[in-house]
Amino acid sequence: MFEGGPVPVRTLHVALVGNPNAGKTSVFNALTGARQKVGNYPGVTVERCWGELEVDGRRIRLVDVPGLYSMNPESEDEAVAVSAIRGEVRGEPEPDVLVFVMDGSNLERNLYLFSEIVHLGKPMVVALTMTDLVRKEGHRLSVQRLSRELGVPVVPVVAHKRVGVRRLVRAILDAQGGGFPIPKEEWSSIAARYDWAHRVAKQALGETHHGLRRKTTDRLDRWLTHRAVGLLVFFAIFYCVFQAIYTLSQPLMDLIGGAFDSLSAWVGGLLEPVPVLRSLVVDGVLAGVGTVLTFLPQILILFFFIGVLEGTGYLARAAFMMDRLLSWCGLNGRAFIPLLSSFACAVPGIMATRVMPDRKSRLATMLIAPLMSCSARLPTYMLVIGAVVEPRFGPVWAGVTLFAMHLVGLAFAVPIGWLLNRKVLRGRSLPFLMELPPYQMPKWRDVGLGMYLKARSFVRTAGTIIVVMSVAVWALLYFPRSEETVRRLEAEYASSARAAASVDAYVQRGLIEQSYLGRMGAGLESVFGLAGFDWRLSTALLASFPAREVAVSTLGVIFNLGDGVDGESRDLRAALVEARRPDGSPLVTPSVAAAFMVFMALCCQCMATLATVRKETGSWRWPVFLFSYMTLLAYLASVATYQVLSRVLG
Amino acid sequence: MADVRQGMVARVASVDEAVTESRRFQEMGLTPGTLFRVLKVAPLGDPIEIELRGFRLVLRKGEARFIRIEPMEAPRV
Numbered sequence: 157m158f159e160g161g162p163v164p165v166r167t168l169h170v171a172l173v174g175n176p177n178a179g180k181t182s183v184f185n186a187l188t189g190a191r192q193k194v195g196n197y198p199g200v201t202v203e204r205c206w207g208e209l210e211v212d213g214r215r216i217r218l219v220d221v222p223g224l225y226s227m228n229p230e231s232e233d234e235a236v237a238v239s240a241i242r243g244e245v246r247g248e249p250e251p252d253v254l255v256f257v258m259d260g261s262n263l264e265r266n267l268y269l270f271s272e273i274v275h276l277g278k279p280m281v282v283a284l285t286m287t288d289l290v291r292k293e294g295h296r297l298s299v300q301r302l303s304r305e306l307g308v309p310v311v312p313v314v315a316h317k318r319v320g321v322r323r324l325v326r327a328i329l330d331a332q333g334g335g336f337p338i339p340k341e342e343w344s345s346i347a348a349r350y351d352w353a354h355r356v357a358k359q360a361l362g363e364t365h366h367g368l369r370r371k372t373t374d375r376l377d378r379w380l381t382h383r384a385v386g387l388l389v390f391f392a393i394f395y396c397v398f399q400a401i402y403t404l405s406q407p408l409m410d411l412i413g414g415a416f417d418s419l420s421a422w423v424g425g426l427l428e429p430v431p432v433l434r435s436l437v438v439d440g441v442l443a444g445v446g447t448v449l450t451f452l453p454q455i456l457i458l459f460f461f462i463g464v465l466e467g468t469g470y471l472a473r474a475a476f477m478m479d480r481l482l483s484w485c486g487l488n489g490r491a492f493i494p495l496l497s498s499f500a501c502a503v504p505g506i507m508a509t510r511v512m513p514d515r516k517s518r519l520a521t522m523l524i525a526p527l528m529s530c531s532a533r534l535p536t537y538m539l540v541i542g543a544v545v546e547p548r549f550g551p552v553w554a555g556v557t558l559f560a561m562h563l564v565g566l567a568f569a570v571p572i573g574w575l576l577n578r579k580v581l582r583g584r585s586l587p588f589l590m591e592l593p594p595y596q597m598p599k600w601r602d603v604g605l606g607m608y609l610k611a612r613s614f615v616r617t618a619g620t621i622i623v624v625m626s627v628a629v630w631a632l633l634y635f636p637r638s639e640e641t642v643r644r645l646e647a648e649y650a651s652s653a654r655a656a657a658s659v660d661a662y663v664q665r666g667l668i669e670q671s672y673l674g675r676m677g678a679g680l681e682s683v684f685g686l687a688g689f690d691w692r693l694s695t696a697l698l699a700s701f702p703a704r705e706v707a708v709s710t711l712g713v714i715f716n717l718g719d720g721v722d723g724e725s726r727d728l729r730a731a732l733v734e735a736r737r738p739d740g741s742p743l744v745t746p747s748v749a750a751a752f753m754v755f756m757a758l759c760c761q762c763m764a765t766l767a768t769v770r771k772e773t774g775s776w777r778w779p780v781f782l783f784s785y786m787t788l789l790a791y792l793a794s795v796a797t798y799q800v801l802s803r804v805l806g
Numbered sequence: 807m808a809d810v811r812q813g814m815v816a817r818v819a820s821v822d823e824a825v826t827e828s829r830r831f832q833e834m835g836l837t838p839g840t841l842f843r844v845l846k847v848a849p850l851g852d853p854i855e856i857e858l859r860g861f862r863l864v865l866r867k868g869e870a871r872f873i874r875i876e877p878m879e880a881p882r883v
Contacts, residue, residue: 226833264859265835346829347837354859383849476864480850483866489853587827587869589834592855592862 167208167215168332169249173241173273174257175266176223176513177593179285182315183257184220185605187325192220194613196774198246202236203510211325219251223513225265227272230586232515241273253331254280255324260297260312261286261594263360267353270306271343279331282310283324289594293370295361302360316599373469373594381473390477393470394496397461401454401500402531408453416446435634436627444626447703448619451503451764455614456607458497458504462511463606465493467598471511472590479588485570486577488514488588491521495569498528499562502765503618506772507610514586520576522772523782526765527565527572529757532704535723536756537561539708543729544749557753564757568789614768621767622702629702629763632673641670661716668713673698687755687794688748688802690737697752700761707756747801751794759790807870810854815843815878822872835859836873 174180184192188207197204205220221240222233229235236245243250256273258266273280282303290297303310309327313320343349379385420438427434465471475489482491490512498505505525512518537558546554577585645666649659668674669691677695684694692714700707708728712721715731735743744752760766766779773779810816818840821828835858836842842858853866 226830228829228833230830262861265861268833268835345837346832347839350835350837350840350859357860377846381846381848381855387849472864476846476853476855477849479864479866480848480852483852584826587830588853588864588866589830590864592864 167217168253168329169217169219169251170253170255170328171219171221171241171251172255172257173221173237174223175225175259175262175269177591178223178257178259178262178266179315180220180223180257182599182602183255183283183285183313183324184218185602186313186315186318186321187218190605190608192609194609197236197240198774200232200236200515200774202233202515204236209325211329214329216325216328219248225269227269231513233513241276251278253328254278255283255328256280256308257283257285258310259286260284261289261293263297263357264350264353267356268346268349271349271352280308281324281327281331282306282308283320284310284312285315287312288314289596298360298362302356305356305359316601370594376595377473377592380470381476386473386477390474393465394474397458398496398500400461401457401497401504405453405457405500409450412449412452413446416442416449420446432634436630439634440627440630441623443630444623444702445619447626447764448615448622451501451614452611454501455504455507455611458500458508459607459610460603462493462508463603464598466511467596467603469593469595472592475590476592483588485524485573486585487517487521487573488512490590491517494521494525495528498525498530501530501532502526502528502762503614503768506765506768507614509772516577516581516583516585519581519773519778520573522769523576523778523785524569524573526760526762526782526786527569527758529562529565530704530762532762533561533756535705535708537753538723539711539725539728539732540744540749540753542724543732544744544746547733548746557750561753561757564754564793568758568793572785572789613771617771618764618767621770622764625763625767626702629673629699632676633668633671633699635672637667637671641667661713664713664719665716668695668699668710683791686798687751687791688745688798689752689794690743692735692743693748693752697755697759697761702763704756704761707761745802746805747798750801751798754797755790755794757790758786758793760786807865807873807875808867810844810847810867810875812844812847815841816875817841817878819874819876821874825872827869828872831865831870831873834863835861836870841878 172180172184184205184207188209191209192205192207195204196202202222206218207220208215208217210216219240222237224234224237226234227238227241229238239245240248241251241254254273254276256270258270270282284297284299284302287297299310299312309331311320311324311327313324315321341352343352380389420442423442424434424438427437462471465474471493474492477489478492479489482488491509493511494505494508496505497508502525505528506522509518509521509525512521541554541557545557642663645663646659648666649662669678674691674695677698678691680694680698681689681691684697689697692711696707696710696714699710708723709719709721711732712725712728713719715728715735717725717727717731721728732744733742737743760783766783769779769782770776818836818838820838821832821836840858842856844854845857845862846855848854852868853864855862855864857863
């Protein structure tokens with residue numbers, strides 16, 4: 157007999173496989189809880205979820221493989237799923253045991269996939285889900301008979317109630333090591349596999365097979381996908397969703413913003429003796445962290461609704477009704493939610509493209525979502541419309557202009573979506589095939605966990621990038637500066653008659669003008685001059701890269717008002733109207749105002765959007781592409797606007 | 807599959823194997839001989855919702871054009 161320490165036992169690698177909608181996520185959540193980790197598979201836009209648990213001193217590493225319909229992959233998700241099942245993913249060991257999550261209310265099609273995976277000859281356990289649904293519909297499903305037909309253990313689980321979870325873990329531990337015999341049948345065609353699936357389902361369900369009547373679902377769908385009523389309900393629901401993201405998040409964002417202002421003031425006081433450090437921490441780091449956190453309310457609210465709508469099965473109905481509309485620009489019905497939420501904010505909108513299984517349409521949706529006019533553009537619109545449009549053309553035209561600004565992005569999104577699909581993105585378009593699951597009550601635990609995981613991954617991955625970029629832009633705005641420059645500006649203020657709100661405001665403006673960013677703005681004057689912008693407007697656009705709403709406060713600084721102004725500020729509006737070019741002509745004419753707003757509508761001056769695209773696609777290629785095409789588009793469109801309008805309006 | 811009406815019951819007569827997409831439609835259960843019922847046509851005329859093999863599937867009429875169907879008399883699946 158040996159005496160010694162505990163024998164190190166190898167970690168058991170388990171992969172959770174199954175059809176989409178089979179309840180895989182619920183089973184995964186029940187097994188791992190909040191201890192799960194989320195990342196990306198290398199080089200693709202597919203999310204990778206894994207988690208660990210320990211049972212009787214044995215460590216189990218569980219991977220939630222993306223849902224798939226067949227081992228002949230069609231989509232990127234499926235391709236990843238197949239290689240994960242086969243153990244061909246870089247940095248990931250081959251799974252020792254496969255847990256096949258099988259939807260008991262949809263046996264035939266689930267069994268089809270089972271028949272393909274059986275060939276791998278891996279130990280398998282079936283986790284049978286939706287058994288409560290089957291029972292509620294008045295049917296009996298014989299687990300014993302199913303298990304006998306398949307030759308593997310079958311464990312019924314009701315994951316959100318944690319029924320059967322312990323037994324499932326036991327079955328996983330028992331299954332390892334033993335090989336799974338390949339069934340005797342040799343299937344020659346897809347039809348032959350389905351014949352087998354049909355026979356097995358009949359065995360398990362008895363005579364009731366195929367008689368599964370979905371009374372509740374039928375009754376609900378009679379109205380919810382109805383030609384007229386269905387559309388009304390659809391608009392009512394999404395009006396509420398949109399309003400919630402748009403208005404409900406505002407007080408929360410203000411609360412976070414206010415807390416951050418106090419924190420900044422306090423930290424600023426502590427660091428007063430070292431101005432560079434103070435500015436770096438307050439205007440760079442804390443401003444960046446504040447930006448990250450202000451996105452959280454919108455993300456949490458949107459993913460609450462997505463969790464509920466997906467959990468009930470309504471999301472698929474919405475996609476069913478909207479598909480025709482979106483097919484015009486080569487997308488499909490699933491793009492509706494991401495695009496709609498992007499009118500509030502593109503960040504949660506881009507994160508919501510996860511509901512789209514087809515890589516090509518997912519990327520196309522991500523790349524046009526930032527064209528939707530988000531709430532961060534509003535302050536600029538309000539400022540410019542309030543200063544130039546309303547006084548001269550009246551409130552009706554002010555309203556029309558605001559509405560037009562929301563249409564500009566949409567008008568470009570349709571042809572660009574089409575172009576991306578046809579010419580830019582590789583791979584063929586997949587046919588739109590979507591399952592409509594039966595209606596169910598949402599599983600609140602899964603909804604909550606989904607919200608938490610989304611928020612966590614945003615803060616960790618996109619948040620880091622946002623803070624780094626925030627510091628970089630801060631540096632461009634801060635440097636170079638010296639005591640000497642400040643003293644010179646102060647002297648200038650004392651001796652000159654130039655109007656400024658205060659000596660501080662005058663110095664602030666002077667420092668921006670000679671900062672690297674201000675010099676870039678001045679250098680770009682000849683380029684932006686074609687759109688009618690001078691160095692002041694160009695610098696405001698450059699400085700708005702961290703977030704569009706910054707454009708307003710930068711303009712405040714540039715027009716000698718300090719940085720505490722907002723889009724409603726009378727002083728800033730007056731300053732814009734009074735601003736003159738060197739030759740004495742007014743700077744912000746209606747055509748310049750329109751060009752400025754068009755640029756704002758179409759550009760991608762939002763590092764959070766770029767950081768989120770980086771996070772979702774796992775590479776810098778797409779955010780760079782997104783930024784380039786939108787900036788070019790914004791530039792050309794604003795030049796065209798200015799050139800045409802200045803000739804028409806004078 | 808291009809001309810279906812709401813409520814109609816039909817059988818997949820044949821699938822054009824030469825079409826690349828045909829494999830996925832078969833994997834989703836639309837193999838020759840399969841009975842299905844058209845439950846809904848979307849409010850804007852496309853896509854359609856069908857019931858087959860005990861589940862519901864949404865597909866676009868145009869994308870399923872290569873599937874030949876024969877309408878059945880009986881109104882039950």
